[in-house]
Amino acid sequence: MTVTIARQGEIAVVTVDNPPVNALSAALRQGLWDAADTLDADASVAAVVLVCAGRTFIAGADVTEFGKPPVPPHLPDLVARIEGAQKPWTAAIHGSALGGGLEVALGCRFRVAVPDASLGLPEVSLGIVPGAGGTVRTPRVVGVPAAVDLVTSGRPMRAAKAAEAGLVDAVIQGDLLEGAVTFARQALTRPLPEPASSRPVAAPEAEFWAEQEKAVAKVAKGAAAPLRALACLRKAAEAGFAEAMAFERETFLELRGSDQAAALRHVFFAERAAPRPAALRDVEPLPLRRAAVIGGGTMGAGIAAALRDAGLPVVLVERDDEAVARGMANLRGIFDGAVRRGKLTEAQAAARLAGVAGTTDYAALADADLVIEAVFEEIGVKRAVFEQLARACGPDAVLATNTSYLDPRAIAEGLPNPGRFIGLHFFSPANVMKLLEIVPVPETSDRTLATGFALARALKKIPVRAGICEGFIGNRILKRYRAAAEALVRKGVPIAEIDAAMRGHGFAMGPFEAQDLGGLDIAFLQREGARAAGQDVAETLGDILVRVGRKGQKTGGGWYDYAPGERKPQPSASVAELLAREIAPGAAMSRDQIAQALVAEMAAEGQAILDEGIAQAPADIDLVEIHGYGFPRWRGGPMFATGIRG
Numbered sequence: 142m143t144v145t146i147a148r149q150g151e152i153a154v155v156t157v158d159n160p161p162v163n164a165l166s167a168a169l170r171q172g173l174w175d176a177a178d179t180l181d182a183d184a185s186v187a188a189v190v191l192v193c194a195g196r197t198f199i200a201g202a203d204v205t206e207f208g209k210p211p212v213p214p215h216l217p218d219l220v221a222r223i224e225g226a227q228k229p230w231t232a233a234i235h236g237s238a239l240g241g242g243l244e245v246a247l248g249c250r251f252r253v254a255v256p257d258a259s260l261g262l263p264e265v266s267l268g269i270v271p272g273a274g275g276t277v278r279t280p281r282v283v284g285v286p287a288a289v290d291l292v293t294s295g296r297p298m299r300a301a302k303a304a305e306a307g308l309v310d311a312v313i314q315g316d317l318l319e320g321a322v323t324f325a326r327q328a329l330t331r332p333l334p335e336p337a338s339s340r341p342v343a344a345p346e347a348e349f350w351a352e353q354e355k356a357v358a359k360v361a362k363g364a365a366a367p368l369r370a371l372a373c374l375r376k377a378a379e380a381g382f383a384e385a386m387a388f389e390r391e392t393f394l395e396l397r398g399s400d401q402a403a404a405l406r407h408v409f410f411a412e413r414a415a416p417r418p419a420a421l422r423d424v425e426p427l428p429l430r431r432a433a434v435i436g437g438g439t440m441g442a443g444i445a446a447a448l449r450d451a452g453l454p455v456v457l458v459e460r461d462d463e464a465v466a467r468g469m470a471n472l473r474g475i476f477d478g479a480v481r482r483g484k485l486t487e488a489q490a491a492a493r494l495a496g497v498a499g500t501t502d503y504a505a506l507a508d509a510d511l512v513i514e515a516v517f518e519e520i521g522v523k524r525a526v527f528e529q530l531a532r533a534c535g536p537d538a539v540l541a542t543n544t545s546y547l548d549p550r551a552i553a554e555g556l557p558n559p560g561r562f563i564g565l566h567f568f569s570p571a572n573v574m575k576l577l578e579i580v581p582v583p584e585t586s587d588r589t590l591a592t593g594f595a596l597a598r599a600l601k602k603i604p605v606r607a608g609i610c611e612g613f614i615g616n617r618i619l620k621r622y623r624a625a626a627e628a629l630v631r632k633g634v635p636i637a638e639i640d641a642a643m644r645g646h647g648f649a650m651g652p653f654e655a656q657d658l659g660g661l662d663i664a665f666l667q668r669e670g671a672r673a674a675g676q677d678v679a680e681t682l683g684d685i686l687v688r689v690g691r692k693g694q695k696t697g698g699g700w701y702d703y704a705p706g707e708r709k710p711q712p713s714a715s716v717a718e719l720l721a722r723e724i725a726p727g728a729a730m731s732r733d734q735i736a737q738a739l740v741a742e743m744a745a746e747g748q749a750i751l752d753e754g755i756a757q758a759p760a761d762i763d764l765v766e767i768h769g770y771g772f773p774r775w776r777g778g779p780m781f782a783t784g785i786r787g
């Protein structure tokens with residue numbers, strides 16, 4: 142049974158139990174409808190408490206039903222049924238009340254929640270708008286500005302903030318059901334508030350909407366749903382309830398069938414499948430209690446911060462005392478930044494830092510369960526580190542390298558017990574970026590592999606398994622993408638036009654401005670290394686720039702010029718002159734054609750990566766591009782966008 146009814150005196154308790162997240166399947170909708178009928182007909186019931194079993198309140202509509210024709214009872218009708226019930230319903234919320242879950246709660250006369258509950262309307266992140274009154278009832282309960290924030294951002298709010306906003310009537314400390322029943326009983330002694338649908342809403346002026354439109358479009362970067370959600374809210378503020386409901390439903394059904402919604406559902410399910418690969422289902426990971434990082438530079442400090450954010454104590458090993466001090470200062474910088482942005486309190490930041498022991502002594506690693514190496518990208522330096530790790534660490538400790546381009550097999554060579562070795566490729570800044578490429582060597586044991594995935598879960602990262610090749614999945618595609626962008630420049634497409642095309646396609650940045658930000662020298666040095674090793678690596682346009690000292694923003698210029706202290710790229714006459722001999726004049730391409738061409742190149746490299754077994758599935762490549770390289774989420778990734786699925 143998905144819905145059961147119990148009694149506590151005159152209060153009926155309706156319990157929803159539809160694991161894993163109580164999603165509103167057709168059976169659950171019917172069950173709730175029947176419960177409303179049963180309870181309306183029972184004269185001994187004075188009020189109803191709606192509560193959920195398991196880890197959460199109703200987490201929303203059942204996303205797996207979205208590709209199929211809607212089945213009655215439809216959710217908007219169910220919400221209206223609950224709202225129109227003859228006894229007042231109180232939603233008792235724990236975990237998350239999201240999307241349709243919050244809409245059901247808005248149909249209830251009251252909402253109470255435990256302090257760590259979160260309430261939200263995340264529909265826009267699935268490419269849709271709320272479809273059961275979320276845009277119409279929310280402004281009537283919390284006012285238009287708060288509703289705009291909730292609906293267009295898709296970000297949930299915690300119970301305390303929801304209570305301030307008026308979305309929650311009471312925050313329940315202690316047992317939720319007991320508190321909710323007491324609340325429902327006491328509410329019977331006071332006059333009933335209006336149902337949400339009958340409450341008035343104050344309509345803001347036209348300027349308000351114009352401003353919101355601008356702000357929402359800026360963040361949406363081409364995603365359609367946030368602006369459509371805003372239009373629904375405006376309708377809710379300016380038209381009557383029924384008209385606004387009809388407008389919302391029409392928008393919901395249209396978007397549900399859109400390409401963007403299909404892409405976002407693809408990403409939604411890919412993200413949930415990634416942390417738990419089927420092949421490792423029966424493999425127990427090693428428990429992770431103590432971690433260590435070797436190297437406290439850009440990556441090492443970021444990785445240490447990520448480990449601390451997950452609550453693990455960390456030993457940070459550097460090569461000398463000065464470098465230890467620099468590494469600790471890097472970490473302090475990361476945590477101070479989190480304080481400035483309001484993400485951590487001073488005390489929390491101090492505790493995060495206090496959990497890192499900086500040292501030069503490998504003896505401190507004796508009881509580490511996991512060691513991540515992030516020293517210079519030089520094979521000799523890395524091998525020397527792993528020789529020391531072999532002596533210092535326990536025989537079962539997982540030993541990982543964060544190398545970007547070196548062959549992990551060469552780093553692991555000669556390591557005793559190589560089953561514990563693995564590549565864990567983080568992205569910069571490592572405490573922020575969600576992607577983690579997991580790169581086993583042939584000797585890596587399943588247990589070590591499973592531990593890599595368990596680490597990703599602990600760090601709330603999206604893990605993707607990658608095979609061994611230069612650049613693994615992400616940097617290999619990046620190389621092809623950049624080469625393809627350079628090829629367009631050689632054909633005469635202006636640099637700024639290519640960047641604008643990719644931004645217009647939904648990327649945060651184009652390929653050239655991104656290189657200027659990160660620095661052109663890293664890839665240059667890598668190519669020079671390959672040339673020095675006798676490989677035939679063609680001269681790139683980027684090489685020409687680096688050879689005259691144009692390494693990007695940090696040198697005042699790269700593909701563009703930058704005024705001192707400015708980050709705004711200015712097309713560069715010097716670059717035009719430097720590259721003049723390489724460029725054939727005047728290929729005319731629309732921005733759309735440019736973007737299509739570059740995404741097609743990414744997908745072609747992705748296909749090669751699949752064919753070689755470097756990636757396991759197209760969806761993995763999509764996750765890499767979305768979470769590591771700023772590919773627009775609402776396009777589903779380069780593979781999905783070009784029809785390579787499965």
Ligand code: 3HC
Binds near residue numbers: 161204244270
């Ligand atoms: N429909 C169907 N399945 C869902 C689902 C949903 N709405 N939400 C989660 N699931 C599934 C996941 O796919 C996963 O399945 P698996 O175990 O087979 O991989 C399982 O439930 C557990 O999900 P998580 O791993 O994400 O569990 P967490 O405990 O980490 O998180 C959660 C729980 C916060 C509820 C999270 O699952 C979540 O954010 N879910 C999505 C909520 C959402 O977007 N709701 C809005 C839906 S749209 C809507 O309601 C339209 C309406 O307006 C008409």
Ligand code: NAI
Binds near residue numbers: 519
């Ligand atoms: P970095 O130069 O900022 O930091 C390297 C650190 O290692 C320095 O602090 C140095 O003192 C320390 N170190 C050097 N030899 C050591 C030794 N023998 N023992 C202990 N510490 C030692 O370099 P960065 O950028 O952090 O890169 C580190 C590794 O991470 C490299 O393998 C790099 O390819 C990889 N990587 C870098 C990314 C980036 O965006 N910077 C992204 C992903 C991986």
